[in-house]
Amino acid sequence: RLSKRLETVASFIPKGATLADIGSDHAYLPCYAYLHGYITKAVAGEVADGPLRSAKLQVERTGLQDVISVRKGDGLEVIQPGEVDCITIAGMGGTLIANILEAGKDKLSGVKRLILQPNVGAHIVRKWLIDHQWELMAECILEEEGKIYEVLVAEKGDGKRPYRNMEAELLLGPFLLKEKNDVFLKKWNNELAHWKRIVRQLDEKAETESAISKKQELEKKIKLVEEALR
Numbered sequence: 013r014l015s016k017r018l019e020t021v022a023s024f025i026p027k028g029a030t031l032a033d034i035g036s037d038h039a040y041l042p043c044y045a046y047l048h049g050y051i052t053k054a055v056a057g058e059v060a061d062g063p064l065r066s067a068k069l070q071v072e073r074t075g076l077q078d079v080i081s082v083r084k085g086d087g088l089e090v091i092q093p094g095e096v097d098c099i100t101i102a103g104m105g106g107t108l109i110a111n112i113l114e115a116g117k118d119k120l121s122g123v124k125r126l127i128l129q130p131n132v133g134a135h136i137v138r139k140w141l142i143d144h145q146w147e148l149m150a151e152c153i154l155e156e157e158g159k160i161y162e163v164l165v166a167e168k169g170d171g172k173r174p175y176r177n178m179e180a181e182l183l184l185g186p187f188l189l190k191e192k193n194d195v196f197l198k199k200w201n202n203e204l205a206h207w208k209r210i211v212r213q214l215d216e217k218a219e220t221e222s223a224i225s226k227k228q229e230l231e232k233k234i235k236l237v238e239e240a241l242r
């Protein structure tokens with residue numbers, strides 16, 4: 013069985029898509045997507061040898077060599093322009109996801125949908141999408157085995173939509189903030205508690221310039237999130 017995290021990513025793949033799963037590791041996601049009729053074919057991209065081997069093994073084991081092409085390469089380097097219309101990038105930090113998209117911009121022309129699952133730093137992904145006119149269509153937040161994950165879905169369009177309060181929504185996610193479900197509240201209440209702990213620790217330290225500016229920065233974030241959650 014696929015993890016709830018990857019199942020959620022897969023649920024946003026449009027029926028009949030041609031998919032590139034970048035950083036595919038064991039290639040569970042493209043195999044699952046094919047076997048459940050979401051996609052007609054896929055590229056599984058991997059930069060590292062170990063995960064590349066397990067991707068190849070999984071594809072062979074499932075008998076999907078003809079429809080899932082496992083390729084070694086950095087980011088979007090593994091696809092040709094126009095080859096796929098949907099890209100998934102899951103299980104990495106937001107900075108890495110944004111860097112992969114930035115480095116592979118010229119491969120995105122025929123791509124209709126991006127499904128991105130940053131483990132941390134979702135705001136960095138949202139910022140990249142805004143700056144490159146990808147419109148956020150949906151967001152999901154879920155908890156699995158004590159970890160909280162966000163899934164972002166974007167299509168080419170107006171990067172500014174659906175944002176209203178840019179600063180807060182960039183950090184928290186416009187759809188997630190609107191929905192304010194239990195997982196979302198848990199995540200941000202945990203973050204708030206964590207930031208407040210650091211502020212208290214900084215208070216006990218010498219009043220160095222860097223401690224003061226760190227504290228001010230955290231207090232600003234605390235205020236932003238508390239006001240947004242209210």
Ligand code: SAM
Binds near residue numbers: 060086
């Ligand atoms: N996508 C799978 C998932 O969500 O379960 C695997 C996530 S795994 C933690 C991250 C994978 O991304 C690793 O296998 C790593 O080798 C791969 N990776 C990291 N940077 C990459 C890059 N620039 N291009 C392709 N793959 C990359």
